Amino acid sequence: MPKKPYELFYWPGIPGRGEYVRLALEEAGAPYVDVAREREGGMEEMTALLEGEGTQHPSFAPPFLRDGRVVVGQVAAILFYLGPRLGLAPKSESGALWTHQIELTISDLVAEAHDVHHPVGVGLYYEDQKKEALRRAEEFRTARIPKFLDYFESILAANGATEAKPRLVGKSLTYADISLFHTVDGLKYAFPKATGRLLKSRPLVASLHETVKKRPRIKAYLESERRQPFNESDIFRHYPELDK
Amino acid sequence: MPKKPYELFYWPGIPGRGEYVRLALEEAGAPYVDVAREREGGMEEMTALLEGEGTQHPSFAPPFLRDGRVVVGQVAAILFYLGPRLGLAPKSESGALWTHQIELTISDLVAEAHDVHHPVGVGLYYEDQKKEALRRAEEFRTARIPKFLDYFESILAANGATEAKPRLVGKSLTYADISLFHTVDGLKYAFPKATGRLLKSRPLVASLHETVKKRPRIKAYLESERRQPFNESDIFRHYPELDK
Known part of the structure; x- marks a missing residue:
């Protein structure tokens, strides 16, 4: 069945x-x-x-x-x-836990990306906290994104990842790779200037993003109607004034 | 050995x-x-x-x-x-996962409690974002703490918890109970007025806090020198102007 x-x-x-x-x-x-x-x-x-x-x-x-x-x-x-x-996680307890720990760190980055446009509270509109968002965005672009990307770059390197085969855990694709792809995708959407600049010196993260995007099933999905585009009601929002 | x-x-x-x-x-x-x-x-x-x-x-x-x-x-x-x-989690996959899910929700509340005094960014002092903190604290006290406490109260009730034996998962103490105790403890420290008021209508959460606090080993620990007091360099900070 x-x-x-x-x-x-x-x-x-x-x-x-x-x-x-x-x-x-x-x-x-x-x-x-x-x-x-x-x-x-x-x-x-x-x-x-x-x-x-x-x-x-x-x-x-x-x-x-x-x-x-x-x-x-x-x-x-x-x-x-x-x-x-x-089939998207290692079978050993230690490997499964490490993959999960990376995912939790990605979740932290995602929460911070959200809070950039909602620093004062989720119950208010962006327009009502724009001034605060401008201040928070600066720190996010100049300190937080780099710190997170450096972390992911370093654990990719420590895992023996190459630009041809960038994997966070072991040699096979895991859900953490897919989640990092999507998070970088969201950052590129929301902060194209800052993220583009930062990715230049993080080649493993950059190539993870590129290679996951081209995987046949991911590619087919991204081109399908099932995929909903990023937009300004979402976590990753493109407000040009918040990017530099 | x-x-x-x-x-x-x-x-x-x-x-x-x-x-x-x-x-x-x-x-x-x-x-x-x-x-x-x-x-x-x-x-x-x-x-x-x-x-x-x-x-x-x-x-x-x-x-x-x-x-x-x-x-x-x-x-x-x-x-x-x-x-x-x-011995602080159920052995079944489903029970372990549910305990973990509750813990992750507690983590979300903890992150929000931190952001109240650092809405604009972790790299700035509280004093440099006090005005924004006042705005964020209001939403946290009036909307977010109640929403989280209601959630915990409802899953306690659904688990058949009583004020004499308030447990989030099954009949035995789990790390989620301990984490909720500590989070309520932190909220009581940081926002004594708001939290005290809110706990009156969440009797299961309130009694979970009280009963975990009195467990012999927890009590001994809290009275020991190993326990560091809450303070204003921490997640839960008591700034009287943020409480009402």
């Missing part, structure tokens, strides 16, 4: 944090339903699960994944669960 | 994120060394490991834990590793 499709629950209209899960599923060619986008009544189903109806494990926020009786939320936890099932 | 002590690496002088790991080790009565505080040359050892000397798995930032050949960073990943070893 073929496997029942995974069910991904996330807000429609933005790639958002759901994209990290989508990309792993797409790379693996795993069957899944993007419930709130694709299923009649999907939004109501998502809301009910968030309120703890029909699950003992409600998530604080989307994305979350349902796989039969398992419901799991938090991007890093979802990928930790999916990793071995999709 | 007795187990070699765990080695915890974290900045001295603040409880910080290291405290989540310390409290789990203390509750379990596990032997550990707080390297940067207790060992001659411990700070240099920590710095070297952060720079990837002597480990293939350097962390982006402290805390990290060394257990023989394993080095693991990121609080939630450290606790995921320690959980089954300390």
